[in-house]
Amino acid sequence: MDVLRYISFFIALIVMGGIVLIFRMTQHPARIRKAEELFKAGDIKKAGDIVKKVLAKKQDFVPARYLRARILIHQRQYVMAIAELTGILTLSDMRTYLSEVEIHYHLADLYHETKQFPKEIEEYKIILTFNPNDIKANHRIGHVLFKQKNFQTARDHLLRAYNQDGSLVDALFPVGTCYFHMGDYGTAEQYLIRSLEFSTDNSEAQYILGIIYKAHKDYDTALRMLSNAQGDRRFYVKSLFTIGEIYFENDEFAEAIKRLEPGLSSLQPKTEEALAYRYLLSECYEHSNKIAEALYHWEQIYEQNSSYRNVKAKLDDYRGILENENQRTLFTSSLEELQPLITEVLARLNYNALAKKSVSANEYQYRVFNVKRINDPPMLVFFNRTTREITEAQLDEFHKRMAEENCKSGIYVTTSRFSVKAKGAAATMLIDLVDASTLSRLIERIMQKKGNA
Numbered sequence: 001m002d003v004l005r006y007i008s009f010f011i012a013l014i015v016m017g018g019i020v021l022i023f024r025m026t027q028h029p030a031r032i033r034k035a036e037e038l039f040k041a042g043d044i045k046k047a048g049d050i051v052k053k054v055l056a057k058k059q060d061f062v063p064a065r066y067l068r069a070r071i072l073i074h075q076r077q078y079v080m081a082i083a084e085l086t087g088i089l090t091l092s093d094m095r096t097y098l099s100e101v102e103i104h105y106h107l108a109d110l111y112h113e114t115k116q117f118p119k120e121i122e123e124y125k126i127i128l129t130f131n132p133n134d135i136k137a138n139h140r141i142g143h144v145l146f147k148q149k150n151f152q153t154a155r156d157h158l159l160r161a162y163n164q165d166g167s168l169v170d171a172l173f174p175v176g177t178c179y180f181h182m183g184d185y186g187t188a189e190q191y192l193i194r195s196l197e198f199s200t201d202n203s204e205a206q207y208i209l210g211i212i213y214k215a216h217k218d219y220d221t222a223l224r225m226l227s228n229a230q231g232d233r234r235f236y237v238k239s240l241f242t243i244g245e246i247y248f249e250n251d252e253f254a255e256a257i258k259r260l261e262p263g264l265s266s267l268q269p270k271t272e273e274a275l276a277y278r279y280l281l282s283e284c285y286e287h288s289n290k291i292a293e294a295l296y297h298w299e300q301i302y303e304q305n306s307s308y309r310n311v312k313a314k315l316d317d318y319r320g321i322l323e324n325e326n327q328r329t330l331f332t333s334s335l336e337e338l339q340p341l342i343t344e345v346l347a348r349l350n351y352n353a354l355a356k357k358s359v360s361a362n363e364y365q366y367r368v369f370n371v372k373r374i375n376d377p378p379m380l381v382f383f384n385r386t387t388r389e390i391t392e393a394q395l396d397e398f399h400k401r402m403a404e405e406n407c408k409s410g411i412y413v414t415t416s417r418f419s420v421k422a423k424g425a426a427a428t429m430l431i432d433l434v435d436a437s438t439l440s441r442l443i444e445r446i447m448q449k450k451g452n453a
Contacts (some may be wrong), residue, residue: 062097136441151178158174169198203232256284271303317387326443380407
């Protein structure tokens with residue numbers, strides 16, 4: 001009988017222990033559920049008190065620690081929240097209660113709030129290992145990589161997000177810009193135009209489109225885009241420079257100067273941008289026969305970077321020109337004003353002009369005959385005012401002009417000099433060469449004759 005009582009008592013103890021254990025096991029989740037309700041209702045203090053009591057009895061209870069982390073986030077205690085979430089990830093039973101991805105989302109947001117951007121991106125990369133097509137992760141990583149100028153990878157992430165969620169229109173501009181830097185102007189144009197439908201004041205998009213349209217030689221559209229972009233101080237100088245290039249390419253040097261001059265006061269000295277800007281303006285002055293102005297800007301460039309492009313040679317050439325009265329006349333007058341002088345130069349070479357035409361602001365073409373050999377076929381004369389060395393390619397171009405004019409021989413006259421290759425090719429093309437030194441001597445004789453008359 002005593003044995004039966006002992007067994008019954010022992011069984012009762014086991015049952016009671018089980019009941020207590022079950023109660024304890026269910027007590028914490030129930031209390032945390034209550035804390036969750038209070039948290040959602042906005043009673044943060046009561047929710048926090050419950051969490052504190054639960055963790056006092058079971059310090060690594062995942063649901064309690066997770067709710068504590070969310071309370072810390074609500075209270076903007078981001079550093080403490082990061083520590084809490086990071087700690088949860090180390091708990092062995094974490095996955096029993098939570099999705100690991102959910103914690104990484106919180107960490108990514110917290111790193112963003114605390115401006116720990118590299119860590120934020122690492123969290124999104126972890127998220128992508130769980131789901132490569134995660135929209136938020138691809139979207140955020142794409143924007144960060146775009147700012148880092150990692151254009152190809154940025155484009156891939158942004159397109160993966162945008163193709164799943166067309167409302168992410170802030171991806172349009174960076175995607176278009178990525179395509180631009182990758183050399184795909186056609187696709188870049190499509191995305192950038194689309195981006196302007198949602199943000200018409202995006203100066204950078206208009207600046208890039210201006211460059212694209214310039215490359216396509218759609219100058220009117222390019223000028224419109226660049227004019228809009230120059231209103232933004234970030235793109236003021238860049239836009240003016242590109243506008244200047246457009247007018248320069250179209251031989252509208254006066255208009256290029258008009259557009260470029262206002263930007264001089266905004267240049268940052270010694271930068272590549274400033275040097276290129278002044279150099280372009282100098283070339284415009286040079287082609288407009290404003291040698292003193294061109295010389296001034298070349299001097300400014302030389303002071304900032306004496307080895308920049310061919311500026312030293314430019315200075316040497318033009319200083320020599322301005323010091324030589326005969327050459328100064330050639331460069332400070334328009335070619336129209338120089339026609340009488342060029343006619344006399346041709347006469348000194350025993351030629352008279354049958355016809356002439358302007359090729360550009362600094363180039364003229366003449367169809368001539370030899371006054372001493374009037375039975376000889378006409379020749380073609382090309383006059384090129386420049387300080388640049390005449391290349392073999394330029395002689396090739398002149399040779400084509402000779403064929404178009406049915407002239408078997410010709411004369412190339414320049415205010416510069418000829419390259420070694422050009423001199424070698426001239427004989428085979430039946431082209432006589434008149435360089436700056438020969439031209440200067442001819443003009444000097446003409447002036448002497450006038451002085452003696």
